[in-house]
Amino acid sequence: MDRITIKEYSLLKDTGNYDAVLPFLKPRNKLSNGKIDFNRLSYSDVRKCLILIKTLDSWEKQKDLFCLAYGISEQDTKVAHNVMFDKTIKGFWNCEIDEFFSAQNYLIKAFKDLLEREKKLLQSISINSGLWEQAGGNRLDKFSNIMPLVQLGEMYHIYPYDLQHKPYNEILTLLVCHKEKNEVNYEYDKLRTKHK
Numbered sequence: 001m002d003r004i005t006i007k008e009y010s011l012l013k014d015t016g017n018y019d020a021v022l023p024f025l026k027p028r029n030k031l032s033n034g035k036i037d038f039n040r041l042s043y044s045d046v047r048k049c050l051i052l053i054k055t056l057d058s059w060e061k062q063k064d065l066f067c068l069a070y071g072i073s074e075q076d077t078k079v080a081h082n083v084m085f086d087k088t089i090k091g092f093w094n095c096e097i098d099e100f101f102s103a104q105n106y107l108i109k110a111f112k113d114l115l116e117r118e119k120k121l122l123q124s125i126s127i128n129s130g131l132w133e134q135a136g137g138n139r140l141d142k143f144s145n146i147m148p149l150v151q152l153g154e155m156y157h158i159y160p161y162d163l164q165h166k167p168y169n170e171i172l173t174l175l176v177c178h179k180e181k182n183e184v185n186y187e188y189d190k191l192r193t194k195h196k
């Protein structure tokens with residue numbers, strides 16, 4: 001198996017020799033000396049990455065996912081002075097294929113873990129979930145990508161789309177904080193009504 005770039009691999013007619021090994025490489029947060037900084041990703045970036053991961057059926061979508069996760073933009077292509085990582089579209093295509101698959105394995109696992117962590121942190125223990133479903137709460141599922149922003153927007157009197165470019169970790173922290181506060185208030189109200 002020769003060491004080739006992403007571009008060379010994408011042009012191969014038969015990738016069988018590579019495909020027998022590359023998808024099983026150890027996940028590694030490194031692509032051309034660059035690393036994904038999850039603290040820098042905005043809420044919108046995380047949501048876009050999660051959508052792209054579900055539909056990775058072309059090299060163009062692969063490129064979009066990595067460029068979004070690593071912060072590579074068309075603008076960076078015009079001004080390529082980055083010390084740590086050649087943050088250009090051309091730089092992406094020139095990365096070695098084994099490093100790409102290792103980074104891809106890391107990226108997919110990291111985003112799946114991130115989504116699981118989010119679900120776990122935001123899962124409500126409220127016993128009224130049956131009532132919520134009866135009231136039609138399931139109809140809101142189609143808005144699941146923006147519903148957290150709508151909730152925060154209502155709480156802080158901010159237009160929800162103004163929040164989408166805030167760091168993902170900040171949005172998640174605020175949501176978890178309000179969830180915990182609501183659960184404590186709910187339990188407090190139950191205890192208070194018992195003691196009356």
